Amino acid sequence: MISIVARNRAKSKYTVTLGSGASSQKGRPSENRSFRIDHDTIDQLNDISEKERVSVNVLANKALRRYVEYDVPGEKFGLVTISKALLKTLFALMTEEQARELGRKSGREAGPGFVTFWYKKFDLENTIKTIGKVTSEYGRNFSFDSSFDGKTHVLVMRHESGKNASAYYAESTRAIFALLGLDCRIEENEDQVTAYVDALPSSSLLPPLKPSTTIPKLPGLTGPQITKQNPTS
Template sequence: MVKENKKTVLRTIRLSKELDELLQNDANSKRISVGAMLSNILTKYSEWDRYAEKFAMISLRQETIRAILEATDDDALIIKARQIGVKIPREFLMFWFKRTDLESYIRYIELLCNYGNFARFELKTDGRTYVITLLHDMGQKWSLFLRYVMEEGIMTSVGTMPRFEVNRGSLIIKIAMP
């Protein structure tokens, strides 16, 4: 999704010397200014953290999720993914966006990827179809899990049946435009 330029305001804040040094070091390592880094931090807070906290989200290392997935039978994984897909995306959309439509669902996937580290997100369109590519290092079972969560979530929240290409390190979702 393309973000439009927004008007900005100047705000002065007081930081401890230690916090300022930490921000400066991290900004230098990313080759951005401290101001840009603070803007990124505050954007993440506004788009994700303030909601994630209320939505009872937890953070786990990818290694932990991968181990759980590998210990799970494919049939059980698909059943749970479908159950999650029917419930969680719709709740998320209503909580975050106050609506369930294709635009908000695509934004939901983008947020999960950008801040929840589900995958690397890419969106393209040919004017008739949205093509969402999710790239990850989590293996085949993660792709399988995402496929069924997304299928149920899109059908329940948007009312359309997407098409999928499932691979070990990627999931491609094709959704016809309304």
């Protein structure tokens, strides 16, 4: 439910009530909150609502969710926004091997910190969530689709930044899943990277177990030797 009430036109403000009471939106609990919003913002929301055929309530919730889930933490993390055209140009200035090495370095060194900054724990589920939610939906680096057949996660990243971008995303993705001990097989072309990630750890990628430490026994000894001495008289 959304209600817009014109108030204090001298200051060009609206009072907007967002929420749906005790009901929920897409399974999310919600409640009513009132905000004062400028006339021009409301006009733009109404225009977008008509063009996209969604309610102003949905648009406002989406904008607020992006602010709390991405804009605020992204600023703290140091993220910046650049255009796709500039990103494509930057990748084009690299060699393919430079792009791959940058991807490996990014996945190994920045990947775990990036995941835990948003979702507190570095694991398979949160890594996929970070790629889909933070990097794709909010960061808009690429479009993202995923599926799972009970054994293998299939992650599809479609971008428009050229083959060196594919090289970067391929190596970055491979590196970050390797840190989780997961086998990640990659297919790539000029505008798309597809990763196949097994749900179970690969023994070949897990760090070797430390050998157990045993205390060697001296020949002929089966246990601690105690020598009994008679007291001197």
